[in-house]
Amino acid sequence: MSDDLRNSSAFDALLFLSFGGPEKVEDVRPFLENVTRGRGVPPERFEDVVQHYLHFGGVSPINRLNLAMIDAVRAELAGRGRDLPIYFGNRNWHPMAADTTRRIYDDGHRRVLVFPTSAWGGYSGCRQYHEDITGALGAAIPGDDPTFLMRKLPQFCREPKFIEASVNALRSALAEFDEQPRVVFTAHSIPESADRNAGPAADGGHLYSLQVKAASAAVAQQLGIDEFDVVWQSRSGPPQVPWLEPDICDHLRDLHDRGFTNVAVMPIGFISDHLEVIWDLDSEARDVAAELGMTYVRVPTIGTDPVFISLIADLVERYVDGDGDVTALGCGDNGGICRPDCCVPVRRPARTQ
Numbered sequence: 001m002s003d004d005l006r007n008s009s010a011f012d013a014l015l016f017l018s019f020g021g022p023e024k025v026e027d028v029r030p031f032l033e034n035v036t037r038g039r040g041v042p043p044e045r046f047e048d049v050v051q052h053y054l055h056f057g058g059v060s061p062i063n064r065l066n067l068a069m070i071d072a073v074r075a076e077l078a079g080r081g082r083d084l085p086i087y088f089g090n091r092n093w094h095p096m097a098a099d100t101t102r103r104i105y106d107d108g109h110r111r112v113l114v115f116p117t118s119a120w121g122g123y124s125g126c127r128q129y130h131e132d133i134t135g136a137l138g139a140a141i142p143g144d145d146p147t148f149l150m151r152k153l154p155q156f157c158r159e160p161k162f163i164e165a166s167v168n169a170l171r172s173a174l175a176e177f178d179e180q181p182r183v184v185f186t187a188h189s190i191p192e193s194a195d196r197n198a199g200p201a202a203d204g205g206h207l208y209s210l211q212v213k214a215a216s217a218a219v220a221q222q223l224g225i226d227e228f229d230v231v232w233q234s235r236s237g238p239p240q241v242p243w244l245e246p247d248i249c250d251h252l253r254d255l256h257d258r259g260f261t262n263v264a265v266m267p268i269g270f271i272s273d274h275l276e277v278i279w280d281l282d283s284e285a286r287d288v289a290a291e292l293g294m295t296y297v298r299v300p301t302i303g304t305d306p307v308f309i310s311l312i313a314d315l316v317e318r319y320v321d322g323d324g325d326v327t328a329l330g331c332g333d334n335g336g337i338c339r340p341d342c343c344v345p346v347r348r349p350a351r352t353q
């Protein structure tokens with residue numbers, strides 16, 4: 001494709017690219033096999049997570065929540081005079097990204113913006129979505145049609161509207177307390193080695209944990225909160241491999257030992273109340289807080305908050321006419337990564353599963 005075509009033509013479709021989740025009991029194991037293939041997740045952890053999904057009848061809310069966001073983005077774009085078709089595809093479950101990509105192609109679109117449902121850098125949050133795009137192209141597009149372009153939108157964790165939507169969610173939750181609670185931000189834990197590799201190698205790594213801490217600090221600052229914590233949840237992997245800590249449940253015990261009795265837990269790491277949120281925070285962590293006699297409020301994720309939806313529409317508008325900064329972190333064409341040696345996957349021991 002000529003540089004001219006690549007740089008200056010408008011995009012004609014949007015792919016909302018997410019993680020995916022099961023819709024019924026029979027989906028749970030094949031879904032989890034897709035998620036964990038080659039990832040060194042021990043069988044005991046796999047079985048635990050099967051149970052988390054079965055607890056909810058084998059249905060993750062994630063697809064429904066993504067579809068609600070898509071409807072809201074469609075309405076927002078229509079309100080701005082843009083009727084861009086929006087498609088939905090996932091890394092791990094149906095509708096799979098490859099099937100959706102084929103449908104986009106068959107519908108005649110050739111320039112596709114991709115909105116990933118992760119705000120963050122790092123392998124799982126960013127580079128793996130590039131890999132999903134490469135995989136979808138390979139599986140779905142005849143003969144690698146060179147006129148077909150998929151451009152992933154950049155990481156959005158530093159966007160003022162991401163912070164603003166998070167501030168609004170936390171502010172409303174804080175109104176439920178008579179006295180100021182300890183504010184605890186959480187995000188998905190990742191292996192320490194993955195965090196070391198997160199971001200452009202030249203920047204020294206740790207992009208993911210630095211971004212989570214920076215976003216949390218920005219939210220706290222706007223609410224005048226001087227003391228808060230950033231902790232991690234949903235740890236997976238073999239027990240001997242170090243992951244980001246402290247874990248939310250251990251941290252609640254620690255806060256209790258230090259005399260705190262009220263806690264507001266904000267899952268800044270996720271944009272919807274999917275299973276990692278409703279199991280790990282609304283069940284496990286809530287139970288720990290109850291045992292300790294603590295007042296525990298889980299702050300809603302930003303989901304369909306109008307400020308967040310308008311951010312997604314802004315990102316689309318920034319790129320849709322063929323402008324937009326393709327060198328922004330996380331932005332890439334046809335699955336190409338944004339920087340050399342960015343978020344390099346960590347090599348796993350040969351026999352892990």
Ligand SMILES: CC1=C(CCC(=O)O)c2cc3nc(cc4[nH]c(cc5[nH]c(cc1n2)c(C)c5CCC(=O)O)c(CCC(=O)O)c4C)C(CCC(=O)O)=C3C
Nearest residue numbers: 019021035039049060062118124125188190236274275276
């Ligand atoms: C950084 C990050 C995000 C945030 C960025 C983003 O949003 O993309 C995220 C999101 C999510 N993670 C999710 C679910 C799972 N994550 C798993 C496993 C893992 N996640 C990891 C990291 C992340 N994960 C990692 C390093 C692993 C270990 C295996 C590996 O190295 O890949 C497993 C396997 C079982 C287990 O927990 O061991 C499941 C089921 C769901 C869907 C929930 C639903 O169904 O509603 C969502 C949105």
Ligand SMILES: [Fe+2]
Nearest residue numbers: 124188234276
């Ligand atoms: Fe995950």
